[in-house]
Amino acid sequence: MTTTDDNTAARPRRYLLLLLVALVAIAVDLATKEWALAAFNPGESVDVIGSFLQFTLVFNTGAAFSLGTGYTWVFTIIASIVVLAIAYIGWRVRSVWWGVTLGLMMGGAAGNLVDRFFRDPAPLHGAVVDFIRLPNWPVFNIADSCVVVGACLVVALTFKGLNLDGTMAADEDTAKADKGTENPDADGEGSKDA
Numbered sequence: 001m002t003t004t005d006d007n008t009a010a011r012p013r014r015y016l017l018l019l020l021v022a023l024v025a026i027a028v029d030l031a032t033k034e035w036a037l038a039a040f041n042p043g044e045s046v047d048v049i050g051s052f053l054q055f056t057l058v059f060n061t062g063a064a065f066s067l068g069t070g071y072t073w074v075f076t077i078i079a080s081i082v083v084l085a086i087a088y089i090g091w092r093v094r095s096v097w098w099g100v101t102l103g104l105m106m107g108g109a110a111g112n113l114v115d116r117f118f119r120d121p122a123p124l125h126g127a128v129v130d131f132i133r134l135p136n137w138p139v140f141n142i143a144d145s146c147v148v149v150g151a152c153l154v155v156a157l158t159f160k161g162l163n164l165d166g167t168m169a170a171d172e173d174t175a176k177a178d179k180g181t182e183n184p185d186a187d188g189e190g191s192k193d194a
Contacts, residue, residue, distance in 0.1 A: 011094035011095075011165065012094065013093065014090075014093045014096060014099030015090050015091060015099075017099035017100065018086075018090045018102050018103040019090075021099065021100050021103025021104060021106075022103045022106040022110060025104055025106075025107025025108055025146045026110050026111045026114070028142050029108070029111035029112075029141060029142040030111060030114060032141070032142050033115070033129040033131070036055065036131035037129060040055060040057040040131065042057050042058065042059065043056070044056065044057060051135065052134065052135060053134060055131050055132065056131060057129070057130075057131050058130050058131070059119075059127035059128070061128070062075070072116060072126070073124045073125060076113065076117065076124045080113060082106075083106055083109050083113060086105060086106040089164070090102055090106075093164050094164070095157075095162055095163070095164060095165065095166035097153070098164050098166075104146040104147070104149055104150035105146070105147055105151070107146050108142075108146030110143075111141070111143030112141070112143045112144070116128065128143075132145075
């Protein structure tokens with residue numbers, strides 16, 4: 001067993017962390033949506049920080065930027081697949097950062113999925129409640145924010161070289177290079193010093 005394998009085995013799984021982050025994201029998303037539904041009329045805008053941040057209640061049956069409004073059921077299926085994929089991949093997570101990242105993405109996707117399953121006009125065709133408005137940006141919600149932050153973290157962690165199991169990609173490359181110098185080539189001409 002290599003040192004990298006030993007380090008991975010010593011790290012606890014972070015699946016519970018992933019689920020906890022996802023559940024918090026879902027709870028905050030649903031609570032803020034219910035608040036927006038109770039506090040505002042559809043289309044009403046309220047300045048929070050001047051015109052920079054406003055609350056505007058809208059219902060989105062499409063994807064981001066209200067694209068594909070006639071294909072709500074497709075986005076419901078896609079979001080369901082994303083949640084299930086993250087739940088499956090999550091078993092491999094031993095990194096705290098990856099646990100938080102995938103938890104945010106799972107919670108965000110699931111938050112909007114709840115709307116698509118249970119809100120009007122019909123199951124699988126429900127409209128997502130959006131209420132946060134920034135200049136030159138479509139209205140969004142907490143779930144959307146979780147997905148975007150999670151996606152940014154995926155990019156950052158990937159560039160940093162942090163694997164799901166908490167090891168660094170550079171450490172794996174070094175271990176592979178070291179292993180390659182210890183094993184002779186198939187034709188027997190390689191050496192440990194090569």
